[in-house]
Amino acid sequence: MTTHNHSKRWRWTVALLVACLVSQLNTGLIVAFTTTANQNHVASSLSTSTATAEINKVTHLTKNIIVEETEINHQVDENLTILFAARIPIDDDSSPSSNCEGLLLQKNSDESNIHHYQAHITCHHDAHNVDDFLAVFHKLLIQYLLIENDLYEHQLHHDDSTSAILSISLENDDDAAAASFSFPQNGEDSTLANDGIQMDLSKYEPFLNSFIIRHRGTEQGNTSLILHKLLCERRVSYQFSNDDKYEMEQQQSSGRRRNVVSHHPSVLSPSVISEVQDILDVVKSKQWLSTNPDSVDGLPSLHLNLITNGKPLFDIDEEKETQTHHDDELATFPQCINSLVKVLRPHLYDNLLPAARKVLNSSTVEISDVFIRSYGVQPSEEESADDDGDKSKTRFGLSPHFDVTAYATCVMALDAVASSGKQGLYTIPPTNGFHTSSSVLKKFFPLKRGDGVVHTFDILHGVDVDPRLNQPRTSLIVWFTDCSGNDAGGEEKDVNSSVNQPWLLNPAEDDDIGKFVLALASEKSVEEDGSHLKLKGAVDPLQLYISSAAQGNVFSMTALGQMCDDGVVPDDQCDVIRDFLLALDSSNPFVPNVESGVSRGNNPQCKCEGFANPLWYHAAIHGGHRVAQVSLADNLMLQYMTDQNLTVEEKESMILIASILLTQALHQGYNSLDMLHRIRDVECSRLGDAGVEIPSEAFFESAVIRVLLLSMS
Numbered sequence: 001m002t003t004h005n006h007s008k009r010w011r012w013t014v015a016l017l018v019a020c021l022v023s024q025l026n027t028g029l030i031v032a033f034t035t036t037a038n039q040n041h042v043a044s045s046l047s048t049s050t051a052t053a054e055i056n057k058v059t060h061l062t063k064n065i066i067v068e069e070t071e072i073n074h075q076v077d078e079n080l081t082i083l084f085a086a087r088i089p090i091d092d093d094s095s096p097s098s099n100c101e102g103l104l105l106q107k108n109s110d111e112s113n114i115h116h117y118q119a120h121i122t123c124h125h126d127a128h129n130v131d132d133f134l135a136v137f138h139k140l141l142i143q144y145l146l147i148e149n150d151l152y153e154h155q156l157h158h159d160d161s162t163s164a165i166l167s168i169s170l171e172n173d174d175d176a177a178a179a180s181f182s183f184p185q186n187g188e189d190s191t192l193a194n195d196g197i198q199m200d201l202s203k204y205e206p207f208l209n210s211f212i213i214r215h216r217g218t219e220q221g222n223t224s225l226i227l228h229k230l231l232c233e234r235r236v237s238y239q240f241s242n243d244d245k246y247e248m249e250q251q252q253s254s255g256r257r258r259n260v261v262s263h264h265p266s267v268l269s270p271s272v273i274s275e276v277q278d279i280l281d282v283v284k285s286k287q288w289l290s291t292n293p294d295s296v297d298g299l300p301s302l303h304l305n306l307i308t309n310g311k312p313l314f315d316i317d318e319e320k321e322t323q324t325h326h327d328d329e330l331a332t333f334p335q336c337i338n339s340l341v342k343v344l345r346p347h348l349y350d351n352l353l354p355a356a357r358k359v360l361n362s363s364t365v366e367i368s369d370v371f372i373r374s375y376g377v378q379p380s381e382e383e384s385a386d387d388d389g390d391k392s393k394t395r396f397g398l399s400p401h402f403d404v405t406a407y408a409t410c411v412m413a414l415d416a417v418a419s420s421g422k423q424g425l426y427t428i429p430p431t432n433g434f435h436t437s438s439s440v441l442k443k444f445f446p447l448k449r450g451d452g453v454v455h456t457f458d459i460l461h462g463v464d465v466d467p468r469l470n471q472p473r474t475s476l477i478v479w480f481t482d483c484s485g486n487d488a489g490g491e492e493k494d495v496n497s498s499v500n501q502p503w504l505l506n507p508a509e510d511d512d513i514g515k516f517v518l519a520l521a522s523e524k525s526v527e528e529d530g531s532h533l534k535l536k537g538a539v540d541p542l543q544l545y546i547s548s549a550a551q552g553n554v555f556s557m558t559a560l561g562q563m564c565d566d567g568v569v570p571d572d573q574c575d576v577i578r579d580f581l582l583a584l585d586s587s588n589p590f591v592p593n594v595e596s597g598v599s600r601g602n603n604p605q606c607k608c609e610g611f612a613n614p615l616w617y618h619a620a621i622h623g624g625h626r627v628a629q630v631s632l633a634d635n636l637m638l639q640y641m642t643d644q645n646l647t648v649e650e651k652e653s654m655i656l657i658a659s660i661l662l663t664q665a666l667h668q669g670y671n672s673l674d675m676l677h678r679i680r681d682v683e684c685s686r687l688g689d690a691g692v693e694i695p696s697e698a699f700f701e702s703a704v705i706r707v708l709l710l711s712m713s
Contacts, residue, residue, distance in 0.1 A: 054589060054590045054592075054613065055589075055636075055639075055646075055650050055653050055654055055657075056650065057589035057590075058213065058589045058590075058653065058657065059213075059214045059589070060214065060216065060217075060653060061131070061214050061215050061218065062217065062218065063218065064218045064219045064220070065088065065131060065132060065135040065218070065219065065220045066088065066089065066219065067086050067087070067088055067135050067136060067139055067219070067220070067223075068086065068087050068088070068089055069084070069085065069086040069139050070084070070085055070086075071083070071084055072084060072085055078108065079107060079108045080105055080106070080107055080108070081105065081106045081108075082103055082104075082105055083104045083105065083106055083117075083143070084103070084104040084139075084140065084143045085101070085102070085103050085104075086101065086102050086136050086139040086140060087099075087100065087101035087102070087136065088100045088101070088132050088135065088136060099122070099123070099124050100121070100122070100123035100124070100132045100133055100135075100136050101121070101122055101123070101136065102119060102120060102121040102122070102123075102136045102137060102139070102140045103119075103120045103121075103140075104117060104118070104119055104140045104143050104144060105117065105118040105119075105120060106118075113161055113162050113163065114162070114163055114164070114165060115147075115151070115162065115163070115164040115165075116164075116165060116167070117144055117147070117164060117165070117166045117167070118166070118167045118168070118169060119137065119140040119141065119144065119166060119167075119168045119169070120168075120169045120171075121133065121136060121137060121140070121168075121169070121170055121171065122171040123136065123170075123171065131211075131215070131220070134211065134220070134224075135220040135223070138220070138223050138224055138227050139223065141166075141197075141227060142223070142226060142227050142230060144164070144166050144197075145227070145230040145231065145234070146230070147164060148164045148196070148234070149230070149233065149234075151163065151164055152235060152422065153468075155420065155422070156466065156468055156469055161420070163196065164196060165196045165197075165198075166196065166197045166198060167198045168197075168198045168199060195234075195236040195443070196236065200431075201231070201440060201441060202431035202432070202434070202436070202441060205231070205436075205438050205440045205441065205624060206621060206622045206623075206624070208224060208227065208228060208231075209228075209620070209621045209622075209624060209664070210621055211224050212224045212225055212228065212660055212664070213621070213657060213660065216653075216656050216657060216660055216703065216707075217656055217703030217706075217707075222706060222707065222710060225660065225663060225664075225707065225710055226710065228440070228664060228667055229667045229710075231440040232438075232439040232440055232667040232668055233667075234440075235421075235422035235423070235444060235466075236421075236422075236442070236443050236444065237420070237421025237422065237443065237444055237446050238421065238426070238427060238429070238443035238444060238445050238446065239443075240263040240445075240446070255361065255362075256360055256361060256362040256365075256407065256482055256503055257359075257360050257361045257362075257456065258456050258457075258458050258511070258514065259456060259458055259459070260359060260360060260408065260454065260455060260456040260459070261427070261453065261454075261455050261459060262359045262453065262454045262455070263445075263451070263452075263453055264352070264355060264410070264451065264452040264453065264454060265448070265450075265451050266448075266450050266451065267347070267351065267352055267410075267412050267450060267451065267452040268344075268347060268412055268414075268450040268452075268476070269347075269450065270449070270450065272343060272344070272347060272450075273414055273449060273450055275343050276340060276343055276344065276414060276476070277414065277415075277474075279330060279336055279339050279340050279343070280304075280340075280372065280414075280474065282330045282336055283304060283333075283336050284374070286333075288304070288333050288336065289302045289303065289304055289374060290302070290303050290304065290305070294395075294398065299395045300394075300395055301373070301395075302373060302374045302375070302395055303371050303372060303373045303374075304337070304340075304371055304372040304373075305337075305369070305370075305371045306337060306340055306341050306344070306370045306371055306372065307341065307367065307368075307369060307370035307371075308369055309368060309369070310366060310367060310368055312337070312338065312341045313334075313337050313341075314334040314337055314338055316338050316341060316342065340372075341370075344370070344476070348367060348370065348478060349367065352410060352452070352478065353365070353366075353367055355454075356408065356410060356454055356480055359454055360407075360408055360454075360456070360480070360482070362482050362484070364482050364483070364484035365407070365408070365480050365481070365482045366480065366481055366482070366483075367478055367479075367480060368406060368479045368480060368481040369406070369477075369478070369479040370476070370477070370478050370479075371476075371477055372414075372474065372475070372476055372477070373463075373474070373475055373477055374472050374473070374474045375395055375396055375397065375398075375424070375463055375465045375472065375473045375474075376394075376396055376417070376465040376467070376469060376470075376471060376472040376473050377394065377467070377469075377470050377471060377472060396464070396465045396466070396467050397462065397463050397464040397465060397669065398462050398463040399462055399669065400426075400428055400437055400442070400460050400461065400462035401460070401461070401462065402457060402458060402459075402460060402513070402516070402517045402520070402555075403457040403479075403517075404457065404501070404504070404517060404520055404521040404524065405479070405501070405521075406457060406479035406480060406481060407456065407457055407480055407481050407482045407501070407503040408454055408455065408456045408457065408479075408480040408482075409454070409455055409457075409477060409478065409479055409480070410452045410453070410454045410477070410478040410480070411425050411445075411447070411452060411453055411455075411475050411476075411477050412447075412450065412451065412452035412475060412476040412477075412478075413447040413448065413449055413450065413451055413452070413473075413475055414449070414474045414475055414476055415449055415471075415472070415473060415474055416448065416449045417465065417469065417471065417472075417473040418444065418445065418446065418447040418448075418473065419446060419447065419448045419449065420446065421444050421445070421446030422444055422466075423444060423464070423465050423466060423469060423473060424444060424445070424447065424463060424464070424465060424473050424475070425444065425445045425447070425453065425461060425462075425463055425475070426442045426443055426444040426445065426461065426462055426463070426464060427442070427443060427445065427455070427459055427460060427461045428441050428442050428443070428460045428461075428462075429441070429443060429460075434552060435460065435512070435513055435553060435554070435555070435623075436554060436622075436623045436624055436625075437460065437554060437555065437623055437624060437625045437626065438623065438624025438625075438668070439624070439626075439667065439668040439669065440624060441624075442462070442464075444464075457503070457504070457517060458511075458513045458514060458517060464669070481500075481501075481503075482502070482503055483500070483502060484502070498534050499534045499535045499538060500534075500535070501521055501535060504517060504518045504521055504535075505518065505538065505539075510551070512547075512548040512551040512552070512553035512556065513548075513553065513555075515544045515545075515547055515548035515553075515556070516544070516545070516548045516553055516555045516556045516559070518539055518541075518544055519539070519541035519542075519544035519545050519548070519556070519559070520541075520559070521535060522535050522536050522538070522539050522541045522544075523536075523541050542560075542563065542568075542569065542573075544556075545559050545560045545563070546560060546573065546576060546577070549577075549580065549615070550576075550580035550583075552584055552622070554618070554619035554622065554623025554624075554625045554628065555619075555623075555625070557615045557616070557618055557619040557623075557625075557628070558615070558616065558619045558625050558627050558628040558631070560577075560615055561611070561612045561613075561615035561616045561619070561628065561631060562612070562631065564577075564608045564609055564610075564611045564612040564615065565609060565612035565631075565635070567608075567609055569608040569611075570608065571606060571607055571608050573608055574606035574607070574608055574611070575606070577608065577611045577615070578591060578592070578606075578611070581611070581614050581615070581618060584618060584622075585618055585622065588614050588617060588618055589617070590613040590614035590617045591611075591614045592606070592610045592611070592614075612631070612635065613632060613635055613636075615628075616628040616629075616631045616632035616635070617632055620632055620661060620664075624664075624668070626664075626665040626668045626669070626670040627665075627670070629661040629662070629664050629665040629670075630661070630662060630665050630670060630672055630675070632658075632661055633657070633658035633659075633661040633662045633665075633672075633675070634658075634675070636654045636655075636657055636658045636661075637654070637655070637658050637675075637679065637682075639654060640654045640655055640658070640682075641682075651686075652703070652704070655679060655682065655683060655686075655704055656703050656704050656707065658679060659676065659679055659704050659707040659708060659711070660707055662675050662676050662679070662711070663676070663707060663708075663710065663711040666711055673712075676708060676711055676712070679704070679708065680705075680708050683702065683704045683705060683708070687699060687702060687705075
């Protein structure tokens with residue numbers, strides 16, 4: 001499996017190192033000073049005037065919204081306890097209509113394993129002061145998430161299924177927030193989303209990202225950044241239901257299906273799993289799990305191939321195939337592999353394959369690859385805690401991605417780690433037809449020992465195992481292919497029959513994910529026999545990315561932004577990209593203006609390199625895309641380091657936005673700490689040049705330093 005290769009350019013750090021002197025401050029920080037006066041390197045993607053214009057268009061609300069908060073823990077009666085209160089104090093200049101206050105309540109119920117909480121907010125405001133409402137609401141939501149996290153941490157080491165749910169009640173019928181975030185209005189029934197919070201997080205999360213940027217450097221902005229971290233850390237269970245099967249039945253009656261998520265209980269019996277685990281114990285004890293870099297993130301794969309391209313890894317002695325394995329048959333690596341294949345093959349080919357063909361609506365689906373993956377703390381690491389080599393082989397997750405080499409995948413749990421729906425395989429499901437990559441919306445598949453889930457290539461998925469769990473999560477994975485011409489579109493059969501991934505071809509016009517994955521596969525698929533070149537010759541990845549991005553696909557926007565930044569997008573696409581960006585979000589501050597007096601389509605000043613930032617901005621804010629966040633931050637810091645015409649305010653705004661974006665990416669699992677440390681050094685140098693003593697009260701009042709402290713807490 002492969003994802004788009006978004007290179008870590010970090011060009012601004014090169015500019016930093018080339019132009020600087022190194023100084024040891026009294027805090028022990030090594031500071032690399034900023035670009036010298038004669039530095040003439042200029043950002044390739046944007047002119048000085050364009051860079052300045054962009055950063056000045058990013059709304060910045062500098063007023064601090066002071067929120068008074070207190071823990072109360074006052075029991076009103078046997079059914080209700082007030083836990084926490086927050087309010088915006090009314091000063092002499094405030095009118096009573098601007099009053100805003102909220103309470104976090106705990107409501108007793110007959111359900112012993114479910115704790116019910118309610119956020120009740122009384123806020124007199126209109127669209128012009130909705131920020132007051134949000135400043136109070138964020139305080140209440142943070143308190144609830146801390147309670148929810150305490151319950152989860154208790155469950156890590158105890159057999160406890162206690163959960164919490166939060167309902168939200170608003171005092172006013174015409175509350176603007178009710179319409180914006182699907183909060184219940186006065187008199188409405190309290191309905192809870194399956195993630196335990198009575199609000200539409202898919203609508204709220206993009207607004208939260210925008211709120212953090214608009215209120216950067218303020219109390220409410222930093223509070224919202226804390227809230228973002230807590231939301232990313234949540235572990236919410238995916239809810240399997242009959243709706244999945246119903247939706248699949250409503251899809252095309254002929255041709256292979258897409259957008260499939262199908263739960264398959266008890267694919268493997270307890271006796272089969274026990275036999276597999278016995279063999280795996282030998283494999284792990286001899287450290288035979290592969291540590292080759294994974295194609296998604298480059299970390300050690302910790303996998304064990306059993307079947308590749310439909311064939312077992314090693315030839316199997318047919319005479320011994322029906323015999324039970326003995327200890328002396330596990331002395332070598334091939335013997336272990338063959339023993340696993342013998343145990344698993346009947347269940348995979350006789351049971352799983354027919355079930356997969358049915359749910360995927362194709363009789364030509366075949367098993368391509370079978371392998372075992374392991375995550376979390378491995379047994380050898382527990383025994384050799386001081387062995388750095390073992391630690392380096394540990395992996396606790398896999399970044400969210402789409403599959404490009406398999407039409408469908410089945411993941412089967414070989415242990416009970418994922419049974420709670422808080423560990424292991426997760427998805428970030430689309431909402432209202434919109435796909436996002438934000439960790440705020442991830443949901444874990446609850447898989448009991450032996451259960452499996454089948455999903456198609458267009459389902460965004462990843463793996464996350466909490467290191468504090470202190471036990472491995474092991475799964476059996478099966479990749480399915482379907483190389484027939486059995487496509488709903490029925491077009492270009494000659495191409496279908498010649499490429500290795502015909503299921504990717506002919507995505508529907510409204511299938512933005514299908515277009516993205518097809519473009520991705522055409523760029524990155526590599527086969528030893530050179531057959532990947534047939535797919536490369538069959539499609540135009542640039543046009544697929546543009547078409548997908550125009551539909552709001554944040555994955556294509558991120559890839560297209562990289563292509564623009566690399567200078568490989570023809571400038572005649574400027575108007576096309578500008579038009580769809582403005583159609584999607586007319587307030588995008590990074591979209592370059594059309595030069596006055598220059599007709600559209602004939603603008604020599606329009607360079608597609610200038611659209612990298614607006615593409616990344618949209619993907620970062622509206623889709624929470626971590627790579628887009630890092631890429632935009634990198635470009636902003638490059639401008640900071642190389643543009644000598646920026647004002648002090650503009651430079652402060654650039655470095656602050658970059659710090660926030662990198663912190664948000666860090667919250668989502670992207671290792672941006674090195675870049676954050678470099679920003680720390682740059683900010684310390686800037687403050688030192690301004691005469692600020694380090695450390696001092698003025699130093700810790702720096703908006704950038706405050707964000708950096710939050711990122712490292």
